[in-house]
Amino acid sequence: MTVVAWTGYGGGGGRSRQMQKLYERGVKYGVEMLWQKHLDGYDYSLLIVIFSLESDVLPYSIRVLLEAAVRNCDGFLMKKEDVMNILDWKTKQSNVEVPFFPARVLLQDFTGIPAMVDFAAMREAVKTLGGDPKKVHPACPTDLTVDHSLQIDFNKCAIQNAPNPGGGDLQKAGKLSPLRVQPKKLLCRGQTTCRGSCDSGELGRNSGKFSSQIENTPILCPFHLQPVPEPETVLKNQEVEFGRNRERLQFFKWSSRVFKNVAVIPPGTGMAHQVNLEYLSRVVFEEKDFLFPDSVVGTDSHITMVNGVGILGWGVGGIETEAVMLGLPVSLTLPEVVGCELTGSSNPFVTSIDVVLGITKHLRQVGVAGKFVEFFGSGVSQLSIVDRTTIANMCPEYGAILSFFPVDNVTLKHLEHTGIEEPPDKTVWEPVLYLKNKKHVIKINLNSIVPSVSGPKRPQDRVAVTDMKSDFRACLNEKVGFKGFQIAAEKQNDVVSIHYEGSEYKLAHGSVVIAAVISCTNNCNPSVMLAAGRLCDCVRANYLASPPLVVAYAIAGTVNIDFQTEPLGTDSTGKNIYLHDIWPSREEVHQIEEEHVVLSMFKALKEKIEMGNKRWSSLEAPDSVLFPWDLKSTYIRCPSFFDKLTKEPVALQPIENAHVLLYLGDSVTTDHISPAGSIARSSAAAKYLTNRGYVYMVIACFLVIDKVSLTPREFNSYGARRGNDAVMTRGTFANIKLFNKFIGKPAPKTVHFPSGQTLDVFEAAELYQKEGIPLIILAGKKYGSGNSRDWAAKGPYLLGVKAVLAESYEKIHKDHLIGIGIAPLQFLPGENADSLGLSGRETFSLTFPEELSPGVTLNIKTSTGKVFSVIASFENDVEITLYKHGGLLNFVARKFS
Template identity: 45%
Template sequence: MSGKNPYDQLLKNITISGKTYKYYDLKQLGPKYEKLPYSIRVLLESAVRNCDNFQVKENDVNNVLEWEKNQAVEGGVEVNFKPARVILQDFTGVPAVVDFAAMRDAVKSLGGDPDKINPICPSDLVIDHSVQVDFTRTDDAQQKNEELEFERNKERFTFLKWGANAFRNMLIVPPGSGIVHQVNLEYLARVVFTTGDTLYPDSVVGTDSHTTMINGLGVVGWGVGGIEAEAVMLGQAISMLVPQVVGYKLYGKLSQYATSTDLVLTITKNLRALGVVGKFVEFFGPGVAELSIADRATISNMCPEYGATVGFFPIDDNSLQYLHQTNRDAQKIEAIEKYLKAAGMFRDFTNASEDPVFSQVVELDLGSVVSSMSGPKRPQDRVSVTDMKAAFTSCLTNRVGFNGFGLKPEALAKKGSFSFEGNEYTITHGSVVIAAITSCTNTSNPSVMLGAGLLAKKAVEAGLSVAPYIKTSLSPGSGVVTHYLRESGVIPYLNQLGFSIVGFGCMTCIGNSGPLPDNIVNVIEQNELVCAGVLSGNRNFEGRIHPNTRANYLASPLLVIAYAIAGRVDIDFENEPIGVNSKGQKVFLREIWPSRAEIQSVEKTSVIPAMFKDVYSRIENGSNAWRALKSPEGKLYPWDKTSTYIKSPPFFEGMTKNLPETQPIRNARVLLLLGDSVTTDHISPAGSIARNSPAARFLASRGLTPKDFNSYGSRRGNDDIMSRGTFANIRLVNKFVSLPGPRTLHIPTNEEMDVFDAAELYKKEQTPLVLIVGKDYGSGSSRDWAAKGPFLLGVKAVIAESFERIHRSNLVGMGIVPLQFKEGQNAESLGLTGKEQYSIELPSNLKPLQQITVKTDSGKTFEVIARFDTEVDLLYHRHGGILNYMVRKMID
């Protein structure tokens, strides 16, 4: 049971605006505190404040305080951490609310009180992933897209509105409000919490991997699996290993023509090459003082792309200025400043004496940053704009891989023509067909958004335009963006180039790019063209943006517009004109590119607190459609068995009060044999539902036509769809079959079929399944369905060379056993074909990171590491998953 906090003697009084508060004065812990990285100080404060010797123990406090020693311990040192709050978006949030509703049913059926299933930790859910780019280039595109969003997602929205009323301590921000991370940055972030009369730092975990964006405002936060987030919502601590902290020193100044996007793509490449998976990155040095909070947030946002757990910027004077700019309460800002200074958590980046100890230090001269893109398939593959033409040309003939499409020389000249709006157009390899200013990464940053607007203005004045067949769009991260774009006078020019506002949500970056015209698709497919998408997002994995854009490049909003005007990515902007105007004059990009000083001048007059006050004073009310939406009442959700959006999941079927016995995995078959960097996009796509897929066949059997299929992401509340959508990515490379796609081999019959159909056949044969995969399995977005889907297919274990952090945790949370090949070993080196049968003994007294034996029917035997990293992992494993554990806990 929980008890009195043994650290209450550290409580100290502080008076702010005439009111007395308490806080834990960690400086009393001794000189070791002053040497800790600032991000670790936040973890330590949470451990001290929550220490009850039950969930958080004194040993946790000591282990964090001894960070300098423990961060270097081989295998890591386990600690428990209780975040201050949880944030969700609707793609990952709907399954969480579905699970909560199902857990209430399960608790009731086992004789418990269902009302105990309720968020204990403050939880916010922002609906931002549902809207698609169906309409663009018209004045009413935003209205039409939002109307269609409501039409498609009415069941989901009704369910979420029920959840907002049924569950205590949960705020739901309605659709049309903006990107979850920008709303978090501009509105939801507390920075410092006041609970009763106690002050403490804000910290957050979220069901989106880009929750890390909030680190730009000095709030420690990272993405976790939806399953793990649910446990935090129910008051559980997160088990984690004391992280190494890489100090990233910034110095110098960005050039007049470099953007924060160029900086983050540079940092992403550097840190991915360095290897920071599982580590914290903390930025320091005089260069940080040169960056706005929006610049810092852009860098923190792409933390999952460089692989770290957080990319942290401690709070400084710039942070306080941002809080004033975004219309935070003046007394709260005063409390934030005084508390953080008293607690030793406030930074002056120009004062090197405040620099803490780091595990290692890397440096970057801001002046070395050049205009950059990343692609064509991964966010860490940065290429300078000056090298883009040569780089893309090389990619065409490079062997198939992250930087290659494997075209034969005779295919390079392929092109195709089509008619669009009465005119004929020709496209070839490198032609841009999607150009989107989208995503939380950049639309939170006025400097690059206003820069794009100024570039559009100069382009229009120079007589340039964008080809009408290119699908252009602008989806701001919050309504504030519209305010300052309008205030600066650039919206008419953006509209003229086709970048009209199409909605407030993730849209293209998550795969909600909407359809391309059939005649363009036909030309691309018939000629096997490598056409391009250019977007200001953070993810460009294969098949994510659109099935017909094989090459996708991340870029600043300015470069999105530039490449849209050029119409192709294989252009040398230094030596080739971006276009020719109506007078036949060549126009070069350098002639219309706005300088950093020019952008900053406009930003000072265009971005004001009144805009934030206006937008966020209305945000919780939602649109007329949201307010008119009727939702059920009551603590238990009345499931509609005919719904194809919301369904009670089968996770608790047959569950008993008593703990089940640990079972070995006997004579399992391999469902898929995969290579390196299999992402959660490959495992659990969020984009459109292909018409020939098992999910499409299921929906058709329910009487739906393709126009009503919607996306996988929008149907995450229905396990029938999501199990059929597991491994449904058209770019999935399974070594059992010859072509990429969602197909596999049913080994006993040697018959090729859809992955879901094979799994169903194995299920009928009562054959358990395993996956054999390469390195970085489960990288990308933190999707809980990437674990839930395989679980429903019958996957009992995944044998990988390595796992991405969040996905490994999700596998454990769903009762799937994560097994890792020993260093230097993989399927190939062990001579495994994947067609063997596998038996895995799982002892009841299994220890963290224990080696266990895998036996095959071919006679081969090998050792693997059971990637249960902590005792809590093993606890969840013994219960069959974290949700089962929570149900039993609530009943007890």
């Protein structure tokens, strides 16, 4: 028998006595304790401790799921069986789906705009149905960070006492590529300039490959002699951003004014994951006199970072975030939890980068895909918050859903250091993971992690620093390839003399000719630069290393060195200086961080967020209950999801004589379905933007006719126009790489049947809708794979697609289809369109039973007389309820009305 006791923080004193009462009552009443939330004037809901006759304890991450399940159990969205399934995690993991109510939602502007537009449109719909639009609010705290829309238009700076290693007068240089300024004593064979990410050219000359609006005049970093921008350029870019995105920013400001639970983090504040970690993360959440664990889901890809401070969180799609905002849970398969026990202490020469990459590599080798990873053991205390959050942020590298570090004293110190409000009770326990089945636990001894570098040609080829000399010598011998240069044995020890600026230098194989810490340059991801050979194409070996190792190898002047036995050089007295003489310990580094990364910095961030900047404060925005839609706007438009909404849901209608809009193959991604990049000039979206025609408005009893059209330079991207359903619908299936079997080659086209015309996908769908013909999509395996994207479901819905018939789905995308009102149908195992002899030119008909149930088998009849069975891929009653309402938005709109 499993016994549950709630232990936590109540509304007053006497916590220990109340916890003891809870424990005793839990032992007495067993699982009935699950339904008792109020005791002696206190509400307890912070930490769940599990007791059983076998002394098994749930992992901390699963306890967060269980606590949320108990607190939100209502018999429909969260059932008692869901709670019991989580409680019985040991036997039910990987076999059942459970709902989860996170404490809050995090959006960034690109994904936040469609969510908030849907809420604004829902207010219109509720009013149309006779309800009160003021009741429409997100059900949970929702933070929206405006950070993704900033583009670099200016990088012009004044030169302030900076040396000019490249020669010439930089003040007169005019426009120039930053990467063309060369450090002093940079030696390259056969040319006077080295190629970075731009074509080579004379210093001070514009290569002609930059947009005229981009100005690149550098100021040089005094440490690395690399160009960096001045703060004034940030202000210039923000000014352009406010002009370019004024409509969207005004809409966000309106949203923050009229919707409860919505907070907008204004532009110029910081990136979403930084703000989330340093400002929004609370660790302990308070709501309605309850204290409970903070948790979050959101659309930012870095959201898993907060698991490093004991906050359960992971990324989900746009429709899932809307679902949570609308009061529904997210669904996940009850995960297996892999305990990662850290023991030992780190090698003195190991940096945080080495520790993070070492743990990441080990987890990738073990295989933790689709699982929770939970860290415990004596070694955890050696990891700083930076280490933990970086490990948690790298989940995609090793495939885990999340990597969870339970709250400990290091976490509490971080809260104090950053000014985040601390929990009312600081009692913590050393994280211990009790799992009887040892296959669920992996051990990593921090002593086994050694400093390493990557190269000489690929970032994935890691080499321990202790093996660097022997590995480099081996590379000289190996055949030309990823790890070989095939240098003849008699030439491997050649030394050449170089004269530069009056001095003589000796170069040999392994000599360091370029050493840079590229965190303050304008390069892209260093791994990409290394793989592409873009640091300098006349240097054949490139290594990635941590900054201190870059400095060490630069001092040594060669990679052909064993740091353990050979000195870096000598001091002024001729004494040999070894790496261990100058290498700082991790304790020294952490001490410097604590001394210089001070509380005032985080307070400044908090003030910046709460007060905003002058542009944000002076930005005019409406405060009306309903958003005043601007008919001329090409960014913000009231979507048509609610156009046919009725007060009560109608009975499920059969799909009769549906045509196939697209006949697709395997691995069709959400980017194939709804691209987020630039709008092609020949696309249906471009035609709409350039030839919108006339907009008719009634102003002060006068009919005003206004012509609206844009030039290609004003198109922006699909991602920026997610608040305009007309653009996004026309952009659906507009990816030039989409392979439609009707066409036989990659193209955003399809065939309209029975006319046989080859048209843009939107034009064909529009023609079908005029003819009153429903549509379906035929697809292969993994339909909807890739990044979660809500418009990959919304777009097909607005095209008139009633169902998708595929061999298999990416689960998140399948949830999106249901959430928008499209039926996800699945071929029986072993069957597909080819095996059934379907050409896609037939029409398809099916009828839904009155009592639709999860996984029910349906029969489809084609116009050729063929009848075959498919699975209605609904997994629970909630999904069926949403589908019967025509999707999530309709379901909630009816509730509000």
